[in-house]
Amino acid sequence: MEKLSGICPYCGGAMKIERTRCGACKVAVEGEIPIPRLARLSPEEREFIELFVKSSGSLKAVAQKLDISYPTVRNRLDQIIDKLKHETAADREYRRRILDGIEDGKISVDEAIKLLREL
Numbered sequence: 006m007e008k009l010s011g012i013c014p015y016c017g018g019a020m021k022i023e024r025t026r027c028g029a030c031k032v033a034v035e036g037e038i039p040i041p042r043l044a045r046l047s048p049e050e051r052e053f054i055e056l057f058v059k060s061s062g063s064l065k066a067v068a069q070k071l072d073i074s075y076p077t078v079r080n081r082l083d084q085i086i087d088k089l090k091h092e093t094a095a096d097r098e099y100r101r102r103i104l105d106g107i108e109d110g111k112i113s114v115d116e117a118i119k120l121l122r123e124l
């Protein structure tokens with residue numbers, strides 16, 4: 006089974022989660038659930054980040070484990086950092102809906118702060 010990605014395999018757009026369910030008690034939560042930034046990375050990028058973390062952030066150790074040069078590791082990491090910094094249209098829309106929710110009285114300021122910090 007292919008790993009979950011936050012990227013649409015058809016058009017490259019941002020995927021959205023609309024329903025999640027507990028495997029144990031079967032309780033389900035529905036609504037637009039934001040996909041965490043790390044889940045928006047490709048499976049290869051997530052594997053690279055996992056190796057980087059397991060290597061205690063040592064680029065030298067990652068280079069040795071992957072048998073590639075240090076500059077190549079640095080370049081891959083920089084590309085992933087740039088990708089994580091990039092705010093998507095979905096992020097802007099989600100942020101706008103949070104602010105609209107405050108304005109309409111549907112969510113509290115405290116809840117909005119919590120949601121915005123999760124982005």
